[in-house]
Amino acid sequence: MLNPADITRLRTEIRNSTEVVTKLDRWPVHCVEACAVTAEVDYDVAYSEPSIRVDYVPPEKVFGEPADPSCLQGVTKPSTIELPSKSIMRFKDAQIIGWSALRSNLGQLYLGGRLSTAETWKDAVERNKQGFDGFVLDDKDGRRIATFAGRETPQRLNKRALFISFYEPGNYGSFLVRALGKLLFLRDRCPQFDCYVVADRTRWLCEALPLLGFPARPIYSVREVTGDIFSEIVTVNDFVSEGYFDPNTADRLAIFVKEQAGSVNTAAASIYVSRELSSIYRPWYRNMTNEGQITNYLRDQGFEIVNPETMSFQEQIRTFAGAKEVAGPSGSAMLNAIFSRSQVRVLDFESFHYTVRQHARAYASTNKRYAFLFGDVATDAKDPLHTRPWSVPLTTLSEAIEWLRS
Incomplete structure (x- = not known):
């Protein structure tokens, strides 16, 4: 291949x-x-289920300004989505x-x-x-x-x-x-x-x-x-349309999570999903330059810092199933929030990426209350916009944390 x-x-x-x-x-x-x-x-x-139409629920908040507003196309307003059979x-x-x-x-x-x-x-x-x-x-x-x-x-x-x-x-x-x-x-x-x-x-x-x-x-x-x-x-x-799980699939997912997580602690710590390990071996790809500062700030706010890539698949399910709130820079690991309970709040940090809509659909279709926080993307880099270094201003983060815990 x-x-x-x-x-x-x-x-x-x-x-x-x-x-x-x-x-x-x-x-x-x-x-x-x-x-x-x-x-x-x-x-x-061998078996089939029909196509359906669903109502998409947009993020409750968008903090900061994206470097390119096109990444929010189809994200910030309610809409109806036609899902395939x-x-x-x-x-x-x-x-x-x-x-x-x-x-x-x-x-x-x-x-x-x-x-x-x-x-x-x-x-x-x-x-x-x-x-x-x-x-x-x-x-x-x-x-x-x-x-x-x-x-x-x-x-x-x-x-x-x-x-x-x-x-x-x-x-x-x-x-x-x-x-x-x-x-x-x-x-x-x-x-x-x-x-x-x-x-x-x-x-x-x-x-x-x-x-x-x-x-x-x-x-x-x-x-x-x-x-x-x-x-x-x-x-x-x-059949999963850009990350949107149809109601039957979302129900099956919830049953699977319950099987794996069992009686998780419903008052578990808030979790921050770190990308620091990724920045060590891929410093050229979406490196959040002040993540150490952000990590220290959130730890002081009572967040548990997790590195999902060090966990087994079942451990990731259990960790996110027990979270009362989830925050972190956008990436594969943040999609583990689909394992979190209904109505859990999710704060997704973004620089610029074409997958914002995919993340929004994954959170919406699994009934999360979610928001996006856009950081500052380097303007002097020649790299493509979605791979450039970026940072999250503490003032913007503080405002977003207030929403997360309101």
Whole structure:
């Protein structure tokens, strides 16, 4: 499976070559037709739930000013959201060609379980240009082509695979908002399967499966079986809309949290979700330059400082389930607030990021009272806005803490 930089190189090779590309460095490359889905159905639906419309509740407060107000688009006002239907689908003799892409035995392409129709094909090609799909999708000589890296000769595996598709392998937040809902949907109604195929064989995924009651089976990463043909693939479409958990999924999540947290202390300490460990090994990415000062201030205010990356998945669930209020800089760890009880207050510190709406939807759909605090982003840096150093003024934080505890 290729990363975005490799995808860019592969796309350039395809564009500049007069022949079919069969190699990228040492990777064998395969070009296959990936036609849009037609009326001919090539899968079975094992179970489904209909689409619904829900009312989105915006944040109660926004403290500070974002460096780019566009990150609050669709965030600050009430709205109605159309959530997609949910389906468990079974494909015979199908292959996985990307983090969230499956090709059926008729050559039809399914992206995150969504049918790639003639109408959505153009959008799929445009999204693919971002390089995060793990393969190249394009039109060539009037044919629709998917190009991916895999083994020299794809294997035909006599296995029924459960494919948990999601983007950003290795990203804990992506697992929470893109994969956990699927697992909750599957846990009581999953067809028989012999193995798992997942975006990445992460610690939290491996810990989550037995907690959810899934059987012990071999776990393959997409990288290891790209292009191989399974006798059957079971998968679920992407139904969590930009982090919004539909009511049924939110109820399933609450039941799961209760199973794991048990009788947590409902008067547990306020928690501050630290990013200090991240700044040590990724000082170039969203480094909050005064986090030490913020940590000391909040500790004096009675906050417990937590580093979720040092905890097991179950420990993270229990910690957030017992919190009476949650504060911290935006990131994957803050999405653990979905495990907190209904009406718990959440204060999300932001610099600038495109995922503000995703966080807002996750908090709103799990019935949190939430607010955003925007800090000061460095203006003299040449880095992209969402990766620049930033800081949180203590005066703004003090005002936000008053709201948090009002």
